[in-house]
Amino acid sequence: MVSTQIVLANRPKGMPVLTDFRFEDIELPVLSDGEVLVEGVYYSVDPYMRGRMNAAKSYAPPFEVDKPIIGGVVAKVLESKSLDFVAGDLVTGRLNWRKKDVVQEKLLKKIDASIAPPSYYLGILGMPGMTAYVGFIHIGKPKAGETVVVSGAAGAVGVIVGQLAKIKGCRVIGIAGSEEKIRLLKEEFGFDEAINYKTCPDLKKAIADLCPNGVDIYFDNVGGEISDAVINNINFHARIPLCGQIALYNSSVPPMGPRLQPMLLSRSVLMQGFIIFNYESLFPEAIKEMSQWIKAGKLKFTETVIQGFEHLPIALLGLFSGENTGKMLVKA
Template identity: 65%
Template sequence: MSDQQIVLASRPKGMPDASTFRVEVLALPDLNEGDVLIEPTYFSVDPYMRGRMNAGKSYIPPFEVGQPLAGGAVANVVDSKFDGLKAGDLVTGSLPWATRSVLPGKSLKKIDASLAPPSYYLGILGMPGLTAYFGLLDIGNPQPGETVVVSGAAGAVGIIVGQIAKIKGCRVVGIAGSDDKIALLKNEFGFDAVVNYKTAGNLVDAIAEACPNGVDVYFDNVGGEVSDAVIRNLNFHARIPLCGQIALYNETDVPMGPRIQPMLLTRSVLMKGFTIGNYQPRFGEGMKQLAAWVGEGKLHYKETTVKGFDKLPEAMLGLFSGQNTGKMIVEV
């Protein structure tokens, strides 16, 4: 069977659909010195990839029309002309959506599958875990007894944020969109309360009821009306790690919400946006602590696995309708 790649067929306006993607036959180049031939086994799909479909300047270059999409992946090394890797090694990196690829060996990182399942290096021991770790601890600075609210709480980052907040002695309140997710967050991941934003009615009141002492830290994964409601419940000197705005990624016009600056001003609130690349020099620190908590049984994880290389577009689109609990993974 010939190799294939999935390319960006066109830049979407609003919500992407199947026509945004195109499958092409791929002819692989020969290996040069320093190259490796890899065969991916797991791909990660993440909300930030939607932003890369748009043209324009951002913290990461946009995908190019007619070129393969790319994202976090775990792969087997099939052949190598790079001194640091050999056939049979497992590696991770930002890889093109292709059934096989020839890449510079220096762009890949060898992983140890004896420490954790390979897919964990795309989740709890990868970008989502590090995002939760640094965003919550560095910006949120949660203190024992404080209330931490997490939106997108059943997503890849949110599940980890909530558990780290519990480790730090906080009351943890999640916001999610289904009764199944609410039960999971309470029963499996130790959240103290969870609000269903789809059925809560008055969301400001529902959050106030779940947070009788107000909100000290709000880890914002979604933006939109959910964040508007949480911000109404902030305490003085609250902190907001601004991680994602998935509620707005597919809007063609920026909706006008409440003007939040007066609330931030009068309550001396810190809001700070970040991307995980800001913390690259400290990745080793984060990985070490996350791995320790996993080993001690203090951090648990959940994955939603979709099987088949051709399911990559479907899995990515599923992020925007809440089809994942925890990390969305495509197993090739």
């Protein structure tokens, strides 16, 4: 059986371009015991994937040149030689970017579409949801009445963090990059205030005006000048869950910013970077609580869905220009 895959053609320098990806047709092997044939339904694109295009050592091994990109996928089982799966099952796993693939059973997890739409298992009930929950609840340690600022607030993680803050009784301010995103954060997701960083003439002052009592928790998805502005308004004993640095991912030479360590030291601030795969023991707790909040209508989610497997590279590049609201997905 022939399938189509997307491989890393070159290691990008700075912002990736479409020629850094290549489409190939391959012949799939015959199924062996313990394997299943799957067809992709939804494919996830995530900012961390940019880091894996580099050869640098990190928490996850780099993608190999001339080998398939790997990411979160929801797939349908077409044929099975596994005792755990049957044809028709919906599954999720970290799989190759292929239209169809032969996969070992240990790489797959069955999903229940009666709890939530299948795509949610790549979003609010997948890695972004786990990231938001662990980072905010276990590292942010929110207390009712505190002020929370979220950068990248209209992204897959940010929209969840803001709602978790409201559930925990906090005041929450989001930072995003368009007036439509600002509207959605306030009207759809319950943020108290939101700032369009692209049109704001003085972000540091705008944060100070909206946070007269300072910032107790800063959930950092972005880094760069936005984080500089927020941290200048940080409170004593504040917490900073360090989730992402998308403003810097495509910099061949990271820009020099303010030296923030003296401020963190003098105000006794905790800044903690975290990689969600190190917290898998907390996933059952997160899924249980968030499923209850979803059913109760306290937790909403939004997706940007692009149609067509062939548009996966375009969707990934779109993350870095802010073309998504919520989770960016490709539907095959």
